[in-house]
Amino acid sequence: MAEAQKKRKPWLKWILITGGVGLIAAVVIIYYLFTLKYDDTADTKSDYTVSAMDFLNEFKKNDSLANKKYTEKIITVRGRITELQPADTTINIQMTDTTSGSYVIFAFQQQHLAEARQLKVGDSVAIKGSCSGGTYSEILDAEKVEFKRSAVVK
């Protein structure tokens, strides 16, 4: 009798196997997506390497074109530090075009805050980060380009 039932429902076994494999795959994918983290920017290849002033000029000339080219890309920017903006748990570094007031600003990845704190105004450095794009600031009446998850290039 039991033998007859097994023969009658061979598809049941395949449905259970397929369902089980699908469930395991779904759990693995969800776990992967939930635990995904950004790579260390220091170990990520730059899409572009630019000088701070040339970079700012590209945004001032045509910011929609520059945004298309650079936004969400990893960029290494070379320039002189004009401002350090330390706060309780963070530090931002700024490279400003003193004639127009436009600037590039870098917020750092947690693991690179200590090396950013070692820098001083006037230092010539290369900083690599994820470009958030450029916008015009009505408050400052100046163009600004912001970076997140930055690292000092050694």
Next chain:
Amino acid sequence: MKKTILFLSLVVMAGATFAQKKKTTTSATISFDATTKLDALPKGDNKTVVASIDPKSGAVAFEAQVKSFSFANPKMQEHFNSSTWMDSDKFPTATFKGKISNLSEVKLGTDGAYTATITGDLTLHGVTKPLSTTAKITVAGGVITTAADFSIKLADYGVAGPAIGAGKVNTDPNITVAASFK
């Protein structure tokens, strides 16, 4: 004696003039927490917010580039900027323009700790709505430090994606704002 009094008067006047100048920062911080029991990922911060405070008029303004919000999880950041959530390609900046409505009680030129009521308009996702919140303001040696904590309703700003409907994103996220004006 007269010269001393004149000199001290000039120092006080110069100090008052300095205290009344509009102050700005390019490094204000806005943190955003929309976590729920189902999802601990919708949580990020923007550390490069432009802000200003005018001690004379009590005017306060903030400009936050949406793409500058940084999340630990790349997928979360992608969702946050997508057309189903903040649509940052279309609405690249969130702004607040307002003023301290109890300026007579908040002495921005005098060292001390104050509780300010800030009222103004928040523009997010292309929608402008009035916003009122309290902020803690500390003045020390000419540095004005502000901190505010409030929540908004995403639906008020036309933000309603599938993840929000599914309960994975808090419909009333908590927003923390901090700025130091030197």
